Amino acid sequence: xxxxKVILVACGTGIATSTMAAKSIESAMEDRGYDxxxxxxxxxxxxARLNGVDLLVTTTSFSEDIGVPxxxxxAFLTGMGKEEAIDQIVEALGLS
Amino acid sequence: MLDxxxxxAVCLQLxxxxxxxxxRTLGGKLYEAxxxxxSFVDAALSRESELPTGLPLGAxxxxxxxxxxxxxxxxxxxxxxxxxxxVSFRNxxxxxxxxxxxxxxLMALDKPKAQVEMLQEIALVLQNAATIEGMVQxxxxxxxxNSLQN
Numbered sequence: 001x002x003x004x005k006v007i008l009v010a011c012g013t014g015i016a017t018s019t020m021a022a023k024s025i026e027s028a029m030e031d032r033g034y035d036x037x038x039x040x041x042x043x044x045x046x047x048a049r050l051n052g053v054d055l056l057v058t059t060t061s062f063s064e065d066i067g068v069p070x071x072x073x074x075a076f077l078t079g080m081g082k083e084e085a086i087d088q089i090v091e092a093l094g095l096s
Numbered sequence: 097m098l099d100x101x102x103x104x105a106v107c108l109q110l111x112x113x114x115x116x117x118x119x120r121t122l123g124g125k126l127y128e129a130x131x132x133x134x135s136f137v138d139a140a141l142s143r144e145s146e147l148p149t150g151l152p153l154g155a156x157x158x159x160x161x162x163x164x165x166x167x168x169x170x171x172x173x174x175x176x177x178x179x180x181x182x183v184s185f186r187n188x189x190x191x192x193x194x195x196x197x198x199x200x201x202l203m204a205l206d207k208p209k210a211q212v213e214m215l216q217e218i219a220l221v222l223q224n225a226a227t228i229e230g231m232v233q234x235x236x237x238x239x240x241x242n243s244l245q246n
Contacts, residue, residue, distance in 0.1 A: 077219055077222060
């Protein structure tokens with residue numbers, strides 16, 4: 001349909017690590033040629049923010065069943081395993 | 097990032113027995129400087145216990161980035177500690193796992209949406225093993241700040 005995929009990025013406070021991760025995800029996906037939208041929130045807000053979301057990426061251990069795939073990773077903060085994490089995102093969004 | 101680091105809140109080779117002591121020490125310095133409210137330290141400790149900030153960096157040294165909600169902050173600031181001995185923090189993405197940390201950056205943020213660049217700079221620092229090494233090895237505040245300029 002041409003609609004952009006939406007990734008919800010969640011961290012504990014919804015301010016620091018989700019900001020770092022969201023930016024990192026956006027630019028990494030852009031480098032791969034994918035145009036996606038990120039939204040940020042804190043873990044406590046995840047369930048209330050799922051409307052229109054295709055994937056949750058979180059830097060916490062959040063693991064409840066929310067009906068969309070969840071990727072838990074620090075790769076967008078630490079840089080370690082970032083390429084693999086992008087691969088996982090691409091696959092989870094059905095973009096590959 | 098550099099201009100938010102409070103020189104009086106940079107503690108080199110801090111001899112701390114646990115993560116609580118590190119956060120109290122750094123938070124205390126920010127409070128003394130009037131940059132955070134008296135609720136900040138307890139809020140940061142509480143946040144750390146529920147949502148830990150230990151980060152395994154896959155290189156020589158690991159870091160932690162404790163912080164808490166904006167309501168406890170007067171002015172944005174960063175406090176930094178390099179630790180004499182590794183201190184255990186719980187892993188952000190897996191709280192049952194512990195990370196042995198040598199560098200702690202305590203973040204006092206008041207407008208995170210406006211502080212995106214600073215946060216990105218911190219992420220880049222975390223991803224640069226050479227910068228982290230420079231900071232951990234620094235024997236003066238000036239040296240530590242210099243290692244961030246490269």
